[in-house]
Every structure is written in structure tokens, then in C-alpha cells.
Amino acid sequence: MENKKIILSGIQPSGSATLGSYLGALKNWASLSSEFECLYMVVDMHAITTRQVPAELRKLQLEQLAQFVACGIDPDENTLFIQSHVPAHAQLAWVLNCFTMFGELSRMTQFKDKSSKNAENINAGLFTYPALQAADILLYGTDLVPVGADQKQHVELTRDIAVRFNGVFGDVFKIPEPYIPKVGAKIMDLQTPTKKMSKSEVADGGCVLIMDKPEDIMRSFKRAKTDSETEVRFDQENKPGISNLIQIYSCCTGKSFEEIENEFAGKGYGEFKPCVGEAVVELLRPIREETERLLADKAYMQEVYRKGAEKASYTANKTLRKVYKKLGFIEK
Ligand code: ATP
Ligand code: LTN
Numbered sequence: 001m002e003n004k005k006i007i008l009s010g011i012q013p014s015g016s017a018t019l020g021s022y023l024g025a026l027k028n029w030a031s032l033s034s035e036f037e038c039l040y041m042v043v044d045m046h047a048i049t050t051r052q053v054p055a056e057l058r059k060l061q062l063e064q065l066a067q068f069v070a071c072g073i074d075p076d077e078n079t080l081f082i083q084s085h086v087p088a089h090a091q092l093a094w095v096l097n098c099f100t101m102f103g104e105l106s107r108m109t110q111f112k113d114k115s116s117k118n119a120e121n122i123n124a125g126l127f128t129y130p131a132l133q134a135a136d137i138l139l140y141g142t143d144l145v146p147v148g149a150d151q152k153q154h155v156e157l158t159r160d161i162a163v164r165f166n167g168v169f170g171d172v173f174k175i176p177e178p179y180i181p182k183v184g185a186k187i188m189d190l191q192t193p194t195k196k197m198s199k200s201e202v203a204d205g206g207c208v209l210i211m212d213k214p215e216d217i218m219r220s221f222k223r224a225k226t227d228s229e230t231e232v233r234f235d236q237e238n239k240p241g242i243s244n245l246i247q248i249y250s251c252c253t254g255k256s257f258e259e260i261e262n263e264f265a266g267k268g269y270g271e272f273k274p275c276v277g278e279a280v281v282e283l284l285r286p287i288r289e290e291t292e293r294l295l296a297d298k299a300y301m302q303e304v305y306r307k308g309a310e311k312a313s314y315t316a317n318k319t320l321r322k323v324y325k326k327l328g329f330i331e332k
Contacts, residue, residue, distance in 0.1 A: 004035075004036050004037040005036045005037070005143040005144060006036070006037050006038075006039070006140055006141055006142050006143050006144075006174075007029075007032050007033075007036045007037065007038040007039070007142070007143065007144050007145075007146060007179075008038070008039040008040070008041075008136065008137055008140050008142040008145060008176075009025060009029060009039075009040055009041075009145055009146050009147055010040070010041045010042070010043040010046070010083065010133070010136055011025065011026070011040075011041075011042060011043065011064055012042075012043050012046050012047045012199075013042050013043070013044055013047050013057060013060035013061040013063075013064050014047040014050060014052060014060070014199060014200060015060065015199030015200055015202065016060065016063065016199060016202075016209045016210065016211050017063075017064060017067055017199065017209065017210045017211075018187075018197050018198065018199045018202075018207055018208060018209055018210070019187060019197065019207075019208040019209070019210065019248070019280060019284070020148070020186075020187035020196065020197035020198070020207075021148070021199065021210075022071075022210055022284070022287075023181075023184035023187050023248065023251045024147070024148030024149070024181065024184050024185055024186065024187060025146060025147055025148055026067065026068075026071050027071070027181075027184070027251070028146045028179070028181055029068070029071065029073060029146055030071040030072040030073050032144075032146060032179075033072070033073045033074065033077065033078050034074075034077070036144075037078075038073070038078040038079070039078065039079040039080075039081070039140055039142075039312060040068055040073060040078065040079070040080050040081075041080070041081050041082065041083050041136070041308075041312070042061050042064045042065055042081075042082045042083065043083045043133075043136070044057065044061055044082055044083055044084050045083050045084050045089065045090065045132060046083070046129060046132060046133070048125065049114075049123065049125040049126040049129050050114065050118055050121065050126070050200070051121060061082060062295060062301055063211070063291065063295065065080060065082070065301065065304060065305060066290075066291045066294040066295045066301060067210060067287065067291050068080050069290070069294055069304065070286075070287045070288075070290035070291040070294060071287055075304045075307070075308065079308050079311045079312050080304055080305070080308040081305055081308030081309045081311075081312045082305050082308075082309065083136065085305065085308075085309035085312075085313075086309055086312045086313050086316050088135075088139055088313065088316035088317055088319070088320040089132065089135050089136055089139065089316070090132070090135075091135075091320055092135035092138065092139055092316075092319070092320055092323060093128075093131050093132040093134075093135040095135075095323055095324075095327065096131045096132075096134050096135050096138070096161055096165075097128055097131045099161050099164050099165050100128070100130070100131045100134070100157070100161055104130075104157055104160065105127055105128060105130060105131075108129075108130055108153060108154070108157070109150075109153055110129070110150065110153070110154070111126060111127060111129065111130075114126055115127075117200075130154045130157050130158070131161070133154050133158065134154075134157065134158040134161045134162070137155070137158050137176050138158065138161075138162055138173045138174075138176070138319070139315065139316040139319045139320070140312075140315050140316065140319070141173075141174040141315070141319070142174065142176045143174065143176060143177065144176065144177055144178075144179040145158075145176050145177070145178050145179060146179040146180075146181075147178060147179070147180060148180070148181075148184075148185050148186060148187075149180055149185040149186045150186065150196060151178070152178050152180060155176060155177075155178035156178070158176060159175050159176065159177075162174075162175050162176070163175065169326040169327075170326070172322060172323060172326060183247055183250050183251055184247065184248075184250075184251040187244065187247065187248060188240065188241075188244040189201070189204070189206035189207060190205070190206040190207070190208065190220055190221065190223070190224040190225065190241075190244070191204045191205055191206030191223075191224070191225050192204070192206055192225070193224075193225055193240040193241040193243075193244045194240055205219075205220055205223065206220070206224075206225075207220075208220050208221075208280065210284055210287055210288060210291070211288050211291065212284075212288075214281040214285065217277055217280055217281050217284070218274065218277040218278070218281065220277070221245075221273050221274065221276050221277030221280065222273050222274060222277060224241060224244075224245060224273055224276075225241045226239070226241040226242050226245070226269050226273075227239050227241060227242065230268040230269060231268075232246065232260065232261055232264035232265070232267065232268075232269065232272050233261055234246050234247075234257045234260075234261065242269065242272075245272065245273065245276045246260050246261075248276055248279075248280065249272075249275070249276045249279055252276075252279035252280055252282075252283045253279055
């Protein structure tokens with residue numbers, strides 16, 4: 001137990017999880033969960049950096065937590081919790097804000113991206129979002145952070161913040177590493193295959209949700225944007241749509257790109273697209289059904305997040321006390 005590597009990651013309940021978050025993150029989280037000591041959380045505090053509807057936020061948090069379990073992450077073996085249930089995250093975030101530079105935060109792609117999309121609400125939380133994420137990671141002595149490619153920059157900033165803090169106060173924080181899958185790290189939107197599939201932009205039909213019905217998933221894949229050729233061939237630059245579908249099919253079936261190209265040689269997109277759709281339907285079906293079953297059991301869900309918060313708080317508070325002491329805060 002003691003020597004196991006510590007894995008931590010988080011997902012925002014700002015919308016229903018997408019096929020992108022499943023293939024880029026959740027699928028890996030589940031595969032790591034039997035071997036390592038894993039902490040996975042629903043980051044409600046990060047979600048409010050963009051406006052949320054309270055009733056919807058409440059529902060999405062439980063859905064996300066249930067999905068962790070439905071993906072195969074055992075809540076008895078791992079720590080599954082809701083970020084705001086462990087106040088040490090907000091407390092350490094404040095400290096780390098004081099060790100994070102304005103220039104660093106200004107360079108974050110997610111900030112630039114989200115502030116251009118939410119021009120009417122570029123709040124300070126959106127700007128300092130990575131300091132809270134650094135607190136999430138550094139509170140637990142995390143070794144590896146399994147995320148999609150879009151989060152690499154935030155994990156790198158976390159490392160810089162930790163090194164800076166350690167440089168002043170000694171060896172307080174473990175320096176974490178991002179853990180990004182080789183295939184599936186950036187699943188693209190099915191309608192705009194040059195853009196990341198994202199839960200905050202589901203309107204155009206290019207986004208597939210874990211909880212979508214099979215017929216909706218099939219429709220999205222049949223209508224996926226592709227180029228004017230017919231050959232099923234991986235070519236990210238010239239054929240982004242078909243390359244995205246090959247990537248998705250590879251993640252679902254475990255087949256290599258080459259095997260897929262051979263399987264569909266001479267068959268054309270018309271045959272390939274529904275096969276990808278079916279593979280996704282079958283991959284997501286058990287997760288959706290199990291999520292629905294778990295959500296109906298409110299007492300069980302409550303037990304999961306309460307137990308998770310209790311386990312997480314123990315380590316988090318220990319780290320926070322150490323940080324406060326180093327800073328010169330007086331213990332009460
Ligand atoms: P938003 O679009 O609102 O920022 P999101 O769809 O990116 O949200 P998050 O909750 O921010 O979802 O991400 C959860 C995890 O899933 C992160 O590790 C992220 O890197 C990963 N992820 C999200 N979208 C994709 C994608 N399209 N491809 C691969 N990984 C993804
Ligand atoms: N910023 C991440 C979510 C997130 C996270 C974390 C990921 C919050 N805290 C800690 C890894 C570790 C996102 O937008 N997907």
C-alpha cells in the first residue's frame with residue numbers, strides 16, 4: 001500500500017461527460033485504479049468559473065460520480081470525492097495563488113480559449129483556475145496525473161509552482177507528471193474535426209455524451225463530417241474527420257490504425273462510419289446502464305462521496321498543515 005504510486009485526476013461537472021473525456025481520461029483512470037492508489041474527484045469549484053444552473057450542477061455532480069463507479073473504479077479501493085467537500089483545496093489554492101505569476105496564468109491556452117468564448121464573464125476564478133488545479137494535485141503527493149492532451153499545460157504549470165515553492169521552503173511538494181494516452185488524448189468534434197470534442201459545446205451534434213441513447217450515437221456517427229475521398233486512411237492533416245473516427249475505433253476495439261485501414265480497404269466511409277458508431281454504442285452501453293442504476297440508489301451515492309471526502313481530507317489536511325507551518329502561520 002505504502003509504495004503504490006499516487007494517481008489523481010478531476011473532471012468538471014459543467015456538462016455531461018463526453019466520449020472525449022471517456023477515451024482521453026476516464027478509461028485510463030479505470031485501468032489504473034486496480035494497480036495504484038487513485039484519487040478521482042468531481043471538481044465542482046472549477047465548474048463555477050463559468051456560470052452553472054444550481055439544480056443542473058447538483059445533478060451533474062452525482063452523474064459524474066456514478067460514472068466513475070460505472071467505469072469500473074472501485075470506491076472501496078480508491079478515493080472518489082467531490083472537491084468542495086475537502087476545504088483544503090480552496091485553502092491551498094489561495095497559498096499557491098501567491099506563488100503563481102500573472103504572466104504564467106496569461107499564457108494558459110484554456111484561459112485564452114474560455115475567455116474568448118465567455119467574453120461577458122472573464123472572472124478572476126477563470127484566470128486563477130490553474131492554481132486551484134495545482135492545489136488539487138499537490139495536496140496528495142501525486143505522482144501521475146492522467147488527463148487528455150489539453151490539460152498538459154496545467155500539469156506543467158503545477159510542476160513549476162511546486163518547484164518554486166520547494167525552492168523557498170524545502171522539499172514540501174512531490175513533483176507530479178502528466179500521464180497522457182498515446183491514442184485518444186484528443187478526440188475531435190464529429191462536425192468540426194479540427195476542434196476538441198467538448199462538453200461545453202454540445203449544440204452542433206458533433207459531441208457524443210456517455211449518457212446518449214444508442215440511436216443518437218449512431219446518428220452522430222453516420223453524419224460525422226469527413227472529406228470528399230472514400231479511402232479509410234489515417235492522415236491527421238488532410239483527413240482530420242476520418243482520422244478522428246479511426247482513432248475512436250482504435251480506442252474502442254484495441255486495433256491498430258493499420259489493422260483498421262486493412263479491415264476497411266476498398267469499403268468506403270459509408271460502411272466505416274456505422275461500424276464506428278456501433279463500437280461506441282457497445283463500449284458506452286454498460287457504463288450508461290450502470291450509471292443509471294447507481295443514480296437511483298441515493299443512499300449508496302451519499303455513502304460513496306462521504307467516505308471519499310473523509311479519506312481525502314486526512315491527507316489533504318496533513319499537507320495543508322505542513323504548508324501553513326512552513327509559511328509561518330501560527331497553529332491554533
Ligand atoms: P470543457 O469543454 O467544458 O472544458 P471538457 O469537455 O474538456 O470540458 P473536462 O471535465 O474539462 O471536460 O475534462 C475531463 C478530462 O477529459 C480531462 O482530463 C480532459 O483532458 C479530458 N478530455 C476532455 N475532452 C477530451 C477530448 N475531446 N479528447 C480527449 N480527452 C478529453
Ligand atoms: N482542469 C481539468 C480538471 C481538473 C483536474 C484537476 C485534472 C481540475 N483539477 C486535477 C487533473 C488534476 C479540466 O478542465 N479537465
